Structures are given as structure tokens and as C-alpha cells.
Amino acid sequence: MDAISRAFVLLIIIMTGFSLSSLAGAFEAEPEESMVHSRVMQNDSHFNFPFFQIESEQALGIYWEGHLTSPDHFDNEGEGYIKLFRKRSTGWVTTDLAMIVKDVAKKMANQFQAVDPLQVGDVAGFGGGVLDGHASHQNGLDIDIRLLSKNHHIQEPEKGADFDENFVMKGHASSNFDLERNYQLIKHIVESKRVTFIFLDRVLKSALCRYTKSIGQYESAKTILGHLDHVVSHQDHIHVRITCPQSSPHCQIQDFSLLPPGC
Numbered sequence: 001m002d003a004i005s006r007a008f009v010l011l012i013i014i015m016t017g018f019s020l021s022s023l024a025g026a027f028e029a030e031p032e033e034s035m036v037h038s039r040v041m042q043n044d045s046h047f048n049f050p051f052f053q054i055e056s057e058q059a060l061g062i063y064w065e066g067h068l069t070s071p072d073h074f075d076n077e078g079e080g081y082i083k084l085f086r087k088r089s090t091g092w093v094t095t096d097l098a099m100i101v102k103d104v105a106k107k108m109a110n111q112f113q114a115v116d117p118l119q120v121g122d123v124a125g126f127g128g129g130v131l132d133g134h135a136s137h138q139n140g141l142d143i144d145i146r147l148l149s150k151n152h153h154i155q156e157p158e159k160g161a162d163f164d165e166n167f168v169m170k171g172h173a174s175s176n177f178d179l180e181r182n183y184q185l186i187k188h189i190v191e192s193k194r195v196t197f198i199f200l201d202r203v204l205k206s207a208l209c210r211y212t213k214s215i216g217q218y219e220s221a222k223t224i225l226g227h228l229d230h231v232v233s234h235q236d237h238i239h240v241r242i243t244c245p246q247s248s249p250h251c252q253i254q255d256f257s258l259l260p261p262g263c
């Protein structure tokens, strides 16, 4: 970089208030995830979200450049869920996210009484920070959940580090993609009023949109489906991202207000 370019970059940094690391984060982080809506904000009471009353600060920084202190550990199993990839130490989580997912798991179990529980993948490493195989998952506010299948397949939780079924076949949702249960899963998650984005392949999002139209619920589903954002490599799981806990003043949330409702 020559002297003029260096001076220009310095000027930008001073004008915008960005640190060098946050600039790098903004452009390099999350290569597999959409950065269209990447404006970040300090966590404050600007948003009227329902919060859990947790005393300790847990989430620090932003999803793709953050840390996690005083974390909870996601249990290996509970009502309506199991944790996958147990050999990886990737089950560290904020209390808020753990409570939201466990509550959703319970609702799904009561609603469907299916033999297959929610299958939770990676959350964050102990202390947060860079997590192998992920661009975000750094401050305990991101979680992966295997998509639900019609054949109720349950992955072996002690083995592997990847989900074992791709639900997009030749550009279409596979016949094993459970439209009803995956839609209800997403609906329950959004109803927590804490979700920002849910990353999912656009083919599967379209299938869910058509499904809600076919059952005459598209109008009421618009807000729910609007949280779904296409990101590649999300043909086997959803990635759920929530807002900052109230007790984490140094947490930054990603502005999701530009996500259009609907499909």
C-alpha cells in the first residue's frame, strides 16, 4: 500500500470510527453468510425485546468478532432435544439462547410427539471467539439446528461434526424435507421475539413459502418467513441468531430491520 492509500485508509478509519479489526471483520467475516444487512448497533434499550433476567454479562462484541464469558453449557439432552457433535467442545452458550431453544424444543415435542427430537449442532466454544468451521458463532448467540426430516432420522450424537443429510436435491427441496414441522419450528423460534436472522438456503425458503400459501397461511406467515435469509451451505440446517442479552452491555447486534417481510 503506498503512502497516499495509507493516508486515505487512515482518514476513513478516523471518519467512521471503525477500528482496523472491525473493518477487517466487516469485510472478511462471515464469507458464507449474507453481509447485506451488516450495520451493527450497540446493545441498548432501543429495542423492546423480551429479555431473561440474567445478572452476568455473557455476550461480548459482534457475532463474527466476539467472545463469551460466564457461559452456560448446552445439555446433551433434555425435553425435545439432543446435542450433536459432542466430541467437539462447541456447546457453550448464553443463557438467553439456551432458554429460547429449550423452550422451542418443548413446544415442538408437545405439538408433534415425534420420535426425533431437535438436533442441535454447534453453538460456541468455551470463551467464544473463532470457532473451527464457522465464520460467526463467536459470542454465544448463534446456534445450528438440523432440519427436520419426514423419516424422523436421528443423527448419531457422538460422531461427526457435520449434519448428515442435504435437503436440496437438483434444485428442489427433497421429499424428505418436512415442510410442516420445519415451518412450525421456525415459527416458534420467531415467536420468541429475540431472533434476528435465520439462515437457510433459498430453495428451502421458497418451499416453505409455497407451503404456507398452500395451507392458506401466507399472510400470517409473512413476518416469520421474512427472518429467513439465504446463505449457502444451509441446506441441512438452520442457523439461528438472536439479539443481545440485556445483561450484556458490550454486545453488538446486527441490524436486521432491512429484511423484507415475506418471501
Ligand SMILES: [Zn+2]
Residues within 6 Å of the ligand: 134, 137, 142, 143, 144, 238, 239, 240
Ligand atoms: Zn451456524
